[in-house]
C-alpha cells in the first residue's frame with residue numbers, strides 16, 4: 478500500500494516510520510523534511526529509514542491508497558483543505574486526532590471513506606530527522622457511522638504488522654469520547670498548574686479532578702457514552718484514576734504544548750463537552766472555566782508580540 482502521512486510531527490512520523498518497513502510512505506509537511514528519518518524505539522534502538530517527502534503545497538502526482546491525517550486537532554481541517562482538490566474521490570482518510578471536533582466535520586466533507594483512530598501509542602519529536610517512540614500502545618480504528626469495516630480491518634492489519642497493534646471496532650465514537658473524557662479530567666488541570674499527572678492524586682488537585690468528574694459523568698451519560706467498566710461517575714472515576722496512576726510520571730500533551738508555547742487542543746476536548754452540556758441543560762462551570770482560560774491563552778498567543 479502507498480500511504481501519505483500528512484502532519485509529520487510525533488505521531489505522524491511514528492506511524493510513517495513504522496509503516497516504512499513494509500509499505501511505501503510519503504511524509505507531507507509544510508516545510509521540506511529530510512528523507513532520511515530515524516525512529517528511536519522504546520528499547521532505545523535507532524532505526525533509520527528513507528521515506529518519500531513532499532510539501533503540502535507541491536503534492537506528488539501519484540495517488541495514495543490511504544491518507545493519514547496526523548496534525549493536531551486544530552490543524553486537521555486546514556490540512557484537509559489543502560489536500561482535497563488534489564485527491565480523486567474515494568481515497569480513504571484516517572483521522573488520528575484526539576478530541577471530537579474535526580472528526581464529524583471531515584467525515585461529512587471528505588469524498589471517500591473516513592476512519593477515525595484513537596491510540597495509546599506515545600511519541601515525541603527530537604528534531605526534523607528523529608522521532609522517539611516513547612511507549613507501546615494500542616490503536617482502535619473505525620468510522621463514525623460504522624461503515625467501511627473491511628477497510629478498517631485491512632488498515633488495522635497493516636498497522637499491526639508494522640509494529641503498531643491495532644484493531645477495527647464498531648464503536649469508535651464511544652472510544653473517542655471516552656478518551657476525550659479522560660483528557661478533559663486530566664489535561665487542563667495539569668497544563669494550568671504545570672504538574673505531572675501523578676500530582677493530581679494529592680491535595681489540592683484531587684478534589685478538583687473529582688469536581689470535573691461530577692460534571693463529566695452526567696454529560697457523558699446524556700450523550701449515551703458509558704465508561705468501559707462500572708457505571709456513571711463510579712466508572713468514570715475508576716477510569717480516570719487508573720490513567721492518572723498509569724501515567725503518573727508523564728507530562729501530559731497539553732502541559733507539553735503550554736510549556737512549548739504551542740496552541741493546546743482545548744477546542745477539540747472541552748468545547749464538544751460544553752456543547753453537549755448545553756444541549757442537555759447541564760451545568761459545567763469547571764469545564765467552562767478551563768475552556769475560558771485556555772481560550773484566553775490562545776488569544777494571547779495569537780497577538781503580535783510587538784517590539785521594535
Ligand SMILES: NC(=O)C1=CN([C@@H]2O[C@H](COP(=O)(O)OP(=O)(O)OC[C@H]3O[C@@H](n4cnc5c(N)ncnc54)[C@H](OP(=O)(O)O)[C@@H]3O)[C@@H](O)[C@H]2O)C=CC1
Nearest residue numbers: 484485486487488507547548549550552556574575599600
Ligand atoms: N504524540 C503522541 O504520542 C500522540 C498524539 N495523539 C494525537 O495525535 C495528533 C498529533 O499529535 P502530535 O503528533 O503529538 O502533534 P505534533 O505537533 O508533534 O505534530 C503535528 C504536525 O502537524 C503538522 N501540521 C500542522 N498543520 C499542517 C498542515 N496544514 N499541513 C501539513 N502539516 C501540518 C505540524 O507541522 P509544523 O511542524 O509545520 O507545525 C506537525 O508536524 C494530536 O491530535 C494528538 O492529540 C494521540 C495519541 C498520542
Ligand SMILES: CC(C)(CO)C(=O)C(=O)O
Nearest residue numbers: 663720724727729730731
Ligand atoms: C492520558 C493522557 C493525559 C496521558 O498523559 C494523555 O492522553 C495526554 O497526555 O494527552
